[in-house]
Amino acid sequence: MSLSPDIERAIEQRREQFLDVLFRLLRQPSISTQNVGVDECAELCKGIMEDHGISARVLSTNGLPVVYGERYVGxxxxxxxxxxxxxxxxxxxxxxxxxxxxxxxIRDGRIYAxxxxxxxxxxxxxxxxxxxxADMGQLPRLNIKVIxxxxxxxxxxxxxxxIESHKDLLKADLMFAADGPGHLSGRPVVFFGMRGNLKMELEAVGPNRDLHSGNFGGPVPNPAWKLVDLLSTMRFPDGRVTIEGFYDGVVPPTDYEREWVGKMPYDEKAFKENLGITEFDGPKELSYYDKLMFQPTLSITGIASGYAGKGAKSAVPSKAVLKLETRLCYKMDPDDVFAKIKRHVQRYAPDVSIRKLAATRPSKTSLDLPVSRMMIKAVADAYGIEPVVQPLLGGSSPNYLFTDVLKQPAIWVTYxxxxxxxxxxxENITLESFFNGIRNSALVLQRFAVMPKSELGR
Ligand SMILES: [Zn+2]
Known part of the structure; x- marks a missing residue:
C-alpha cells in the first residue's frame, strides 16, 4: 500500500505552489556562523508555518532563535x-x-541554492x-510540534x-527529522542514532626552548618521544585500545539490527579503491560496519612538534602537541571515557597534560520498536523501494537531546x-527528491497518527 491516488494527484497539482514556498525560503540568507539574515529567516519560517495551519512563534535562546510551531488537537x-x-x-x-x-x-531537474x-x-x-x-480533510487526528x-x-x-528548559513544550511520542544525503544507489537512508565524540588535547613539554640537537641532544628529554611513547601504550598492534575500561558500556546490536546491517550495501574492493588504501585498520575479526557503528575509535587527529618543513633542521623541540579523538558508540559516556583516558595518561606519562576540548553523547533508538518498524515500512511504501536502514551513523550530532533528555524515540530519513x-x-536538491519528501512526510503523518498508544514509548 502506497499513498492514496488523490494525494498523489494533489502533489502533482500543487507542484508550482510548493516550489514557490521553497524558493521564498531559499532566497532568504540565514548564515548562522556569520549571523547574516538569521533573524529575518526565523520570522519567515514563522510566517510560512502560520500560512500552513501551524501556530508559530520565534523563541529566543542564548544565541540565535528557535522557531517553534504547534498544531494541537488533544x-x-x-x-x-x-x-x-x-x-x-x-x-x-x-x-x-x-x-x-x-x-x-532550476537546472536539469535540480533546484540549486x-x-x-x-x-x-x-x-x-x-x-x-x-x-x-489538512486542505484535503485527510490530516489525521494528531498533535504536531515543529522545532x-x-x-x-x-x-x-x-x-x-x-531543550533542557523546554522539556514540557517538546514532549512527544516520536522525534522525526529529514536531513542528509541519500545513498549512492538512489535509495533513501533511514537512520536511528549517531556515535558520540570526545575531543582532547595533550601536551608534552621539554626544555624551555628549542635546542641544538648536537650540543644538547642525548641528556635533554624530547617531548615528541614522550608523546610517541605514551601513544604506543594506548593500542595493541591489532588495533584494540588498551586503556583500562575503554570498552565498558558498549551495547552490541540486536539481532534485528544485525539483520538490517547485513543488507547494507558493501563493496570492499570499491571502498578501498575509492580511498586509495589496501588494508582496513584492525581488529581483523570485526566487520567494516561493526567498526563504523558498534565500536569506539581512538584516533590521532593531529600531531605537531619540531620542524617538518623542507630539508632538515637539527633541533630538539621544546614542545609536542597531540589532538586525540574518540568516537563513542552506544552507550558510552564521554565523561567516564575521558576520566579513563586521563588516568591512563597519568599512569604512563604523568608530566603530559590532557584536557577535554568538546564532547557529544552517543544516542540510539532501537530498531525493534513498533514506531521504528512503522517508519521503515512507510519510507519503503512512499518511495516504492526498500530504504537503506542504518542503526547508527558513524558521525555525531546532538540527537541525544531527543533520546536521552526528552526521552523519545528519534528517527531520521534522508530526503x-x-x-x-x-x-x-x-548545493541542490532534485525536484524528484523534494516531491518524494512531501510524499513521505504525508505517509508518515498518516501512519503515525493511527498507531495505538500501547505501541508508543521506548
Ligand atoms: Zn549542514
Missing amino acids: EDANTLLIYGHYDVQPPEPYEAWVSPPFEPT RGAGDNKGQFLCHILAIKML LEGEEESSSPNLPAF GPHDENNHSPN
Whole structure:
C-alpha cells in the first residue's frame, strides 16, 4: 500500500505552489556562523508555518532563535515532534557557484541554492504535507510540534540549554527529522542514532626552548618521544585500545539490527579503491560496519612538534602537541571515557597534560520498536523501494537531546539526493527528491497518527 491516488494527484497539482514556498525560503540568507539574515529567516519560517495551519512563534535562546510551531488537537492523540534547521553554511567561494547561492535556480531537474538540501528543502516537506492533507480533510487526528533551529551549522551551541528548559513544550511520542544525503544507489537512508565524540588535547613539554640537537641532544628529554611513547601504550598492534575500561558500556546490536546491517550495501574492493588504501585498520575479526557503528575509535587527529618543513633542521623541540579523538558508540559516556583516558595518561606519562576540548553523547533508538518498524515500512511504501536502514551513523550530532533528555524515540530519513553538495558550492536538491519528501512526510503523518498508544514509548 502506497499513498492514496488523490494525494498523489494533489502533489502533482500543487507542484508550482510548493516550489514557490521553497524558493521564498531559499532566497532568504540565514548564515548562522556569520549571523547574516538569521533573524529575518526565523520570522519567515514563522510566517510560512502560520500560512500552513501551524501556530508559530520565534523563541529566543542564548544565541540565535528557535522557531517553534504547534498544531494541537488533544491529549488523547499521538504527538509528533518534527526537528529541522533553517540556518545554512556560508556559501563561499561564490565564484564556484554556477548560479548565485541565494537565487534558487532550476537546472536539469535540480533546484540549486544554499540550503536547498541542508536543510530548508527537507524540513519544508513536512510543513507542506501538513497543509496539503489538512486542505484535503485527510490530516489525521494528531498533535504536531515543529522545532526549527538556527544554529545547527554552528554545532548547536545553545540547543542543549534550550531543550533542557523546554522539556514540557517538546514532549512527544516520536522525534522525526529529514536531513542528509541519500545513498549512492538512489535509495533513501533511514537512520536511528549517531556515535558520540570526545575531543582532547595533550601536551608534552621539554626544555624551555628549542635546542641544538648536537650540543644538547642525548641528556635533554624530547617531548615528541614522550608523546610517541605514551601513544604506543594506548593500542595493541591489532588495533584494540588498551586503556583500562575503554570498552565498558558498549551495547552490541540486536539481532534485528544485525539483520538490517547485513543488507547494507558493501563493496570492499570499491571502498578501498575509492580511498586509495589496501588494508582496513584492525581488529581483523570485526566487520567494516561493526567498526563504523558498534565500536569506539581512538584516533590521532593531529600531531605537531619540531620542524617538518623542507630539508632538515637539527633541533630538539621544546614542545609536542597531540589532538586525540574518540568516537563513542552506544552507550558510552564521554565523561567516564575521558576520566579513563586521563588516568591512563597519568599512569604512563604523568608530566603530559590532557584536557577535554568538546564532547557529544552517543544516542540510539532501537530498531525493534513498533514506531521504528512503522517508519521503515512507510519510507519503503512512499518511495516504492526498500530504504537503506542504518542503526547508527558513524558521525555525531546532538540527537541525544531527543533520546536521552526528552526521552523519545528519534528517527531520521534522508530526503536529499546523494550528491546534494551540502556544505559545498552548487548545493541542490532534485525536484524528484523534494516531491518524494512531501510524499513521505504525508505517509508518515498518516501512519503515525493511527498507531495505538500501547505501541508508543521506548
Ligand atoms: Zn549542514
